[in-house]
Structure formats: structure tokens, C-alpha cells
Amino acid sequence: MxxxxxxxxxxxxxxxxxxxxxxxxxxxxxxxxxxxxxxxxxxxxxxxxxxxxxxxxxxxxxxxxxxxxxxxxxxxxxxxxxxxxxxxxxxxxxxxxxxxxxxxxxxxxxxxxxxxxxxxxxxxxxxTDEAIEVGGLRLDPATHRVFTDGKPADLGPTEFRLLHFFMTHAERVHSRTQLLDQVWGDHVFVEERTVDVHIRRLRSALEASGHDRLIQTVRGAGYRFSALSE
CATH class of the missing domain: 3.40.50.2300 (Response regulator)
Structure with missing residues (x-):
């Protein structure tokens, strides 16, 4: 990448x-x-x-x-x-x-x-361009494709970047501000609620396979990507 x-x-x-x-x-x-x-x-x-x-x-x-x-x-x-x-x-x-x-x-x-x-x-x-796989969810930066249990998932460019960041920083809690800085860039000025909109879209794209559960809301702190149950 x-x-x-x-x-x-x-x-x-x-x-x-x-x-x-x-x-x-x-x-x-x-x-x-x-x-x-x-x-x-x-x-x-x-x-x-x-x-x-x-x-x-x-x-x-x-x-x-x-x-x-x-x-x-x-x-x-x-x-x-x-x-x-x-x-x-x-x-x-x-x-x-x-x-x-x-x-x-x-x-x-x-x-x-x-x-x-x-x-x-x-x-x-x-x-990096290294592919990542967690629990049947696979993201390949080189081809810009996401697969859920072997089936292609349709993600927009922002949702793809958001998922890539989550998967390469698993188990860490990220605030909305941190996600804006890391995914959108700290020189881009958008509201924090923008993060919530794209999180909903990302979860919707992963819902059919059940992988939406990997993106967890941490009350009062932000979001976390985790293969562990809350």
C-alpha cells in the first residue's frame, strides 16, 4: 500500500x-x-x-x-x-x-x-500490502478485496481503510478522534459522528456472515476490533 x-x-x-x-x-x-x-x-x-x-x-x-x-x-x-x-x-x-x-x-x-x-x-x-485473516474474515490490501468465509464482501473505500486499520490493530480501543486521524488523516476536518456512520456501514457489509460482531463498541471510549467475545 x-x-x-x-x-x-x-x-x-x-x-x-x-x-x-x-x-x-x-x-x-x-x-x-x-x-x-x-x-x-x-x-x-x-x-x-x-x-x-x-x-x-x-x-x-x-x-x-x-x-x-x-x-x-x-x-x-x-x-x-x-x-x-x-x-x-x-x-x-x-x-x-x-x-x-x-x-x-x-x-x-x-x-x-x-x-x-x-x-x-x-x-x-x-x-503494508500483507493480507490479513481473522476468523474467516480476510482482507487483501494488494487486490483491495475483502472475503467473508470465502465470499467477497462489498465495501466502500472508507470502510475498507477502516477495516484494514482495525485488523492491523486488533484488541486495541480507538477513540473516534484517533480513528479520524489514522483513517481519514489528521489534516482532514470532519465531525466525529462521521466515524459512527462508517462503522454502521462496515457492520452492515459484514452482517450476513456474522463478522460484524468483531467490531465492538466500547462504551465511553470508542471502538475495538476483537475476535474475543465481550
Whole structure:
């Protein structure tokens, strides 16, 4: 599944090379040459992952990583540090600052994509193309299809994204605000009741097979996807 990836790199040639490889891999690319520009892009459109160069003009990348981890809105945002510094202590410093991974320059496009996919699987599984199955309910992001006990289910695009997020974050309770941020995007301004409307549509699409029971209402808190009985 395409991810929105912010590349924060001040060397134009390296930035262009990374962007080209990401686009070839099917991802959408946002670009910034310094922390100020990156901050604006994160504020306007929260990305799915940040590729962050350590050595940037003005504010260093490691300081920006600490800022992202200190902000509740970006605390869970996956970060991969890019740097020419290969010493063990530098890697430890990057990871201590909140980076999920650390890639030393020069690196191959294959290694970059492998690291991105690994971090997304770990931190943002809804951004991967791996099929998921729970109790006879199967969702395949690559083909954008859902099956209930082997039979195709007809879901709208928003219901599909909502179900994908639920299935990749099973057993967790999500508030309406959290679902709006994760499924619609925190830069899209819609009312919280919109979530309830799409939950009803999703349950209706799964009702015939009984899989609507997997989407549970948690009173006073939000919704949870669970194969366990309440």
C-alpha cells in the first residue's frame, strides 16, 4: 500500500535519488531540505514515515527527531535516520533520540526499501500490502478485496481503510478522534459522528456472515476490533 514518506535531506542529488526510488516503489514523496520546511509539512500533512538526515543546515536531524517524539501528535511517527556517521555511539544516539532504524550512507536502494518496509510492518502495519485473516474474515490490501468465509464482501473505500486499520490493530480501543486521524488523516476536518456512520456501514457489509460482531463498541471510549467475545 502506498505510504506518504517525508524525505528530509539537504543534498539535492541524494534527495532526488531517494525520491525516485520511493516513487518507483509506489510511495508518495514529500521533500524538505531543512527542519523548518519539514516541520511545516508535518503540520500540514502528517506523513506515514520520515527519512531524516542527521546533518542538516541549522537544526540537526537528531534534534528534530526528539521534537517529533515529544509531540503527542507525532510520537508514533516512524523515523529512519540517514547519516554518513557509522560509529556505534552515533547509532546509539540516533536510536536514543527516537529513531526506529538507522541507515548509514552510502546505501543501496534495495536496502532502503527493505528498511522502510520493515519499519512500516512494525510501526504502521496498515501501510503494508500483507493480507490479513481473522476468523474467516480476510482482507487483501494488494487486490483491495475483502472475503467473508470465502465470499467477497462489498465495501466502500472508507470502510475498507477502516477495516484494514482495525485488523492491523486488533484488541486495541480507538477513540473516534484517533480513528479520524489514522483513517481519514489528521489534516482532514470532519465531525466525529462521521466515524459512527462508517462503522454502521462496515457492520452492515459484514452482517450476513456474522463478522460484524468483531467490531465492538466500547462504551465511553470508542471502538475495538476483537475476535474475543465481550
Amino acid at each position: 502506498p505510504a506518504n514518506i517525508l524525505v528530509v535531506e539537504d543534498e539535492p542529488a541524494i534527495q532526488e535519488l531517494i525520491a525516485a526510488n520511493l516513487q518507483h516503489g509506489g510511495h508518495h514523496v514529500l521533500r524538505a531540505s531543512d527542519v523548518e520546511e519539514a516541520t511545516r509539512l508535518v503540520r500540514e500533512t502528517l506523513p506515514d514515515l520520515v527519512l531524516l538526515d542527521w546533518m542538516l543546515p541549522g537544526t540537526p536531524g537528531i534534534q528534530f527527531a526528539r521534537r517529533l517524539r515529544a509531540d503527542e501528535r507525532t510520537r508514533q511517527l516512524p523515523i529512519i535516520m540517514l547519516t554518513a556517521r557509522g560509529e556505534e555511539q552515533d547509532k546509539v544516539s540516533g536510536l536514543d533520540a527516537g529513531a526506529d532504524d538507522y541507515l548509514t550512507k552510502p546505501f543501496s536502494p534495495r536496502e532502503l526499501m527493505a528498511r522502510i518496509n520493515a519499519v512500516l510492518r512494525r510501526r504502521a502495519p496498515q501501510m
